[in-house]
Amino acid sequence: MLSIRLGGKAAGRQHTLYAIKSHQVRGAAQKVAFSSTTVASKEKVVILGSGWGGYEVLRGIDKSRYDVTIISPNTYFNFTPLLASCAVGSLEYRCALEPVRRYTPQVKSYQAWCDAIDFKSKTLTCMPATPPLPFEKKPATLADVTTTAYPGTGTPFQLPYDKLIISVGAYAQTFGVPGVKEHGYFLKDVKDARSIRTRILECFEQAAEPLLTDDQRRNILHFCIVGGGPTGVEFGAELHDFLQSDIRKHYPHLATLAKISLYDVAPTILSMFDQGLMQYAEKTFKREGIDIFTSHHVEKIEAGKMHVKEQGEVPFGLLVWSTGLAPNPLIECLTEVEKHPKTGSVITDGHCQLLMKGSTEKSAASDEKPDPVPNPDVWAIGDAAMIQGVMLPATAQVANQKGKYLVKKLNRMLEGQDTSAPFKWRNLGTLAYVGENQALYDRSKSAGGPKPKGAGRMAWLLWRSAYASMALSMRNKILVPTFWLVNWIFGRDLSRF
Amino acid sequence: MLSIRLGGKAAGRQHTLYAIKSHQVRGAAQKVAFSSTTVASKEKVVILGSGWGGYEVLRGIDKSRYDVTIISPNTYFNFTPLLASCAVGSLEYRCALEPVRRYTPQVKSYQAWCDAIDFKSKTLTCMPATPPLPFEKKPATLADVTTTAYPGTGTPFQLPYDKLIISVGAYAQTFGVPGVKEHGYFLKDVKDARSIRTRILECFEQAAEPLLTDDQRRNILHFCIVGGGPTGVEFGAELHDFLQSDIRKHYPHLATLAKISLYDVAPTILSMFDQGLMQYAEKTFKREGIDIFTSHHVEKIEAGKMHVKEQGEVPFGLLVWSTGLAPNPLIECLTEVEKHPKTGSVITDGHCQLLMKGSTEKSAASDEKPDPVPNPDVWAIGDAAMIQGVMLPATAQVANQKGKYLVKKLNRMLEGQDTSAPFKWRNLGTLAYVGENQALYDRSKSAGGPKPKGAGRMAWLLWRSAYASMALSMRNKILVPTFWLVNWIFGRDLSRF
Incomplete structure (x- = not known):
């Protein structure tokens, strides 16, 4: 009823301001009112997170x-x-984004962190992820905000749920190395990509200052990547291409001073690939002039230099850190659920249903660890979760497939059916770009007989066509190839802003 | 010779790292060496600024x-x-940019502020506009940096010139209103455009927080524009279109609470237009629900609210300030040149040649103000300069035409000719977008008989085609219409990052 009143009031006010469009406004206000009266009969599904798992559920669920x-x-x-x-700059940032708001107002969306979950009362406490409002003198607190997972940025609010999907993902792992957050760049979000692009161009503008020696320039133009997984390797490959094309063209002297180094504590890079492909990648990087330092340990990072156990002090202009995952603060705060002792992920059953710790009353009598109990209303997918006894890689593919699995499950529940089999991962293979229009493609580890693998230009074409066709919106299906074409013809844009 | 040695050394180093490409590298190094040996015979032209004047000179000068x-x-x-x-978000940021580096390495480019000009020794002192390097413990200073126009951010350097073009533009005018820089947004640079877009979307995400009252939401969704010139009006028009299309679609309830207000101290907006067009713009804005407050005085701006003399406290979510121009700090520091007493611009003769103050020795005898003397090696164009006795508007058109004029002059000088007539502005008319696919077009104030003027959809088509065809690079000639089309079909992207 409240909503109807507000809608009507707003439409009335609007009438005077936007007279010409009042019929549209009244339509919109009615729609709000309509949905608020029918909501009672619908089950409330809350999705936490908009990554590979959560966004897939958002897309597919019967809204x-x-x-x-x-x-x-x-x-x-x-x-x-x-x-x-x-x-x-091979692609523009928005090519790699899909807005959550595409599904509003049919779906409600809050730009906020979930700060606490009360599984008993089925209530979430959320903290806005936008800056505090001018009239919020200091961050307000609710009496029942018991965790401090995120710094308060506004007025926390509570939301009830009937069904909950936890797909909050994981944070970047720093292994406690000091200075990573202050002086390194991650590559998990489009904001990171923007910071890195800005910093690369800044390095070249700094190195172009006239009073520097070439040794100083070499230090500024040393690009270090820590972590030899697909993210680190693909960034190295893209950076190599950028240096060899646009930078070489427009900063020819500086291009000869630039250098890319890839560090990893493990003895090899790209360990998830078939050994032949791994060697192909290493050979390609060597030919491209990218130094690979495996079995090397970065101990400390300061402004413009890092300390490597095997090398001592190594100066750099940009350091990109991608060494794996650390638990999400929300997950760390959950005390009633089963967690993996090493990764800190929550544990689910084969149906992605969250496993709660068993009742301690029962266990006190039997003196054994109580059996975990699946929570019938909560599912957990993506990098924040793992299935009990099944060790799947923490990849986009697994998160996405679990999302698809949940969509099917939730939509079937509406028909009163919930007989679906447990989640089964179908390994679609792994792709990695290694530079100079060459990529790796590996399905050899998929189940069910011999599968193709390969490396080279055909694998790169597969890489490009796979990602162009995987772009979720028609908008990006157009923009991604457009930017590939435009940048191929005219070069990447070198403006820094 | 130094350059040859470094080039050779770099190429040698490169040889081991990028073995496969060594022939290319050697070519690039030779090119550097080659240009350094031929430089001596060429005159050094230094362009200060990459705006409408400076960039035009950069494009056209015989490099x-x-x-x-x-x-x-x-x-x-x-x-x-x-x-x-x-x-x-009607267009992406890079559509409105042309990189200076397009002309490197043929042209030398430094991302720096010119901090001081020594007209006698023909030397510039520049300060890098990039952050200080890690090995620069504190901003270094040269003994001969006598001005403090810009905060030191690195190691200043000096550059000699034979010919100098001053096209540094102007800063935003705040008329000393407190809080403008802290709480307002300008719209002079692509960085400003990005901040504004991010802030608009943030306002809607803030207003979407569930615990707010609709009155609080109205405050956050009040978009204020101070300054009724073309920039302020066009931003208001674009914002209106955005609110009425994508925001209305995805935040229907909030769209009805949003409001745009345009403030100006003058009694009318768009005073450079013909009166009929001015009234057309005001009528259009009224129909669109944009409130125009002319003859209103903004006295103070604080976080989330401003004080207007005629209205008292006015809350807002976003305030865009575009009220005119203030002198550039470099121009303020120049003491030996003639300046306009009101605008603070430097004065040039009809050939855009900078006027130096006349010799004081001579004047001491005659007790009269000495005649200014044109500096034969220095020209000043754009918003930082004006021609003695000629009051031209401080617009892109004038700056650009002066740039073209200088290009012709400088290129002719190479032939030993310098007989070109003084600069004459050709008024090509004024365009302004007023929202809902309507624009104003006015050539009625151009010289030479009656000229066309108009308003409406045809003027809008003229607006779009004029700016699409004026895009300087082929890249942007493709991207600008692509984004117009993509955003027309799919709507503007609502991702905030």
């Missing part, structure tokens, strides 16, 4: 029959495989 | 026969008429 809310600190989904391209 | 250097704190030229579109 006409569920009352869907998404809570995410980002207003968009990151198409992560294209971030390395965005970080050097 | 094979002049040794050209451009010094600008930006690595790009801002195509300013498209910034209002960029600020609401």
Whole structure:
């Protein structure tokens, strides 16, 4: 009723201001009123996070029959495989984004962090991820905000749920190395890609200052990547292409002073690939002049230099850090759920249903660890979760497939059916770009007989066509190839802003 | 010779790192060496600034026969008429940019501020506009940096010139109103456009927080524009379109609470237009629900509210300030040149040649103000300069035409000719977008008989086609219409990052 009154009032006010459009406004206000009266009969599904898992659920869930809310600190989904391209300007940032707002107002969306989950009362406490409002003198607190997972930025609010999907993902792992957050760049979000692109161009403008020696220039133009997984390798490859094309063309002297180095504590890079492909990547990088330092340990990072156990002090202009995942603060705060002792992820059953710790009363009698109990209303997918006893890689592919699985499950529940089999991962293979229009493609580790693998230009064409066709919106299906074409013809834009 | 040695050394080092490409590298190094040996015979032309004047000179000057250097704190030229579109996402930022580096290495480019000009020794002192380098413990200073126009950000350097073009533009005028810089947004640079777009979307995400009252939401969604010139009006128009299309679609309830207000101290907006067109613009804005407050005085701006003399406290979510121009700090520091007492611009003769103050020795005898003397090696164009006795508007058109005039003059000088007539402005008319696919077009104030003027949809088509065809690079000639089309079909992107 409240909503109807507000809608009517707003439409009335609007009438005087936007007289010409009042019929449209009244339509919109009625729609709000309509949805608020029918909401009661729909189950409230809340999705936490807008990554590969959460966004997939958002896309597929039957929004006409569920009352869907998404809570995410980002207003968009990151198409992560294209971030390395965005970080050097091969693609523009928005090509790698899909806005969450595409589904509003049918879906409710809050740009906020979920700060606490009360599984008993089925209530979430959320903190706006926007700056505090001018009339909020200091961050307000609710009496029942018991965790401090995120710094308060505004007025926290509470939301009830009937069904909850936890897909909050993971944070970047720093292994406690000092200075990573202050002086390194991650590559998990489009904001990171933008910072990196700006910093690369800044390095070249700094190195172009006339009073420097070439040794000083070499230090500024040393680009270090820590972490030899697909993200680190693809960024190295994209950066190499950028240096060899546009930078070489417009800063020819500086291009000869630039250098890319890839560090990893492991003895090899790209360990998820077939050994032949791994060697192909290493050989390609060597030919491209990218130094690979495996079995090297970065101990400390300061402004413009890092300390490597095997090398001592190493100066750099840009350091990109991608060494794996650390638990999300929300997950760290959950005390009633089962967690993996090493990764800190929550544990689910084979149906992605969250496993709660068993009742301690029962266990006190039997003196054994109580059996975990699946929570019938909560599912957890993506990098924040793992299935009990099943070790799947923490990749976009797994998160996305779990999202698809949940969509099917939730939509079937509406028909009163919930007989779907447990989640089964179908390994679609792994792709990695290694520079100079060459990529790796590996399905050899997929189940069910011998599968293709390969490396080279054909794999690169596969890489490009796979990601162009995977772009979720028609908008990006047009923009991604347009930017590839425009940048291929005219070169990447070198403006820094 | 130094350059040859470094080039050789670099190529040698490169040889081991990028073995496969060594022939290319050697070519590039030779090119550097080659240009350094031929430079001596060329005159050094230094361009200060990469705006409408400076960038035009950069484009047109004969770079094979002049040794050209451009010094600008930006690595790009801002195509300013498209910034209002960029600020609401009708176009992407890079569509309104042309990189200065397009002309490197043929042209030398430094991302720096010119901090001081020594007209006697023909030397510039420049300060890098990039952050200080890690090994620069504190901003270094040269003994001969006598001005403090810009905060030191690195190691200042000096550059000699034979010919100098001053086209540094002007800063935003705040008329000493407190809080403008802290709480307002300008719209002079692509960085401003990006901040504004991010802030608009943030306002809607803030207003979407569930615990707010609709009155609080109205405050956050009040968009104030101070300044009724073309920039302010076009931004208001673009914002209106954005609110009525994408915002109305995805935030229907909030769209009805949003409001645009335009403030100006003058009794009318768009005073450079014909009176009929002025009234057309006011009528259009009224129909669009944009409130116009002319003869209103903004006295103070604080976080989330401003004080207006005629209205008292006015809350807002976003305030865009575009009330005119203030002198550039470099211009303020020049003491030996003639300046306009009111605008603070430097004065030039009819050939855009900078006027130096006359010798004081002579005047001491005659007790009269000495005649100004044109500096034969220095020209000043754009918003930082004006021709003695001629009051031209401080617009892109004038700056650009002066740039073209200088190009012709400088290129003719190479032939030993310098007989060109004084600069004459050709008024090509004024365009302004007023929203809902309507624009104003006015050539009625041009010289030479009755000229066309008009308003409406045809003027809008003229607006679009004029700016699409004026895009300087082929890249932007493709991208600008692509984004117009993509955003027309799919709507503007609502991702905030």
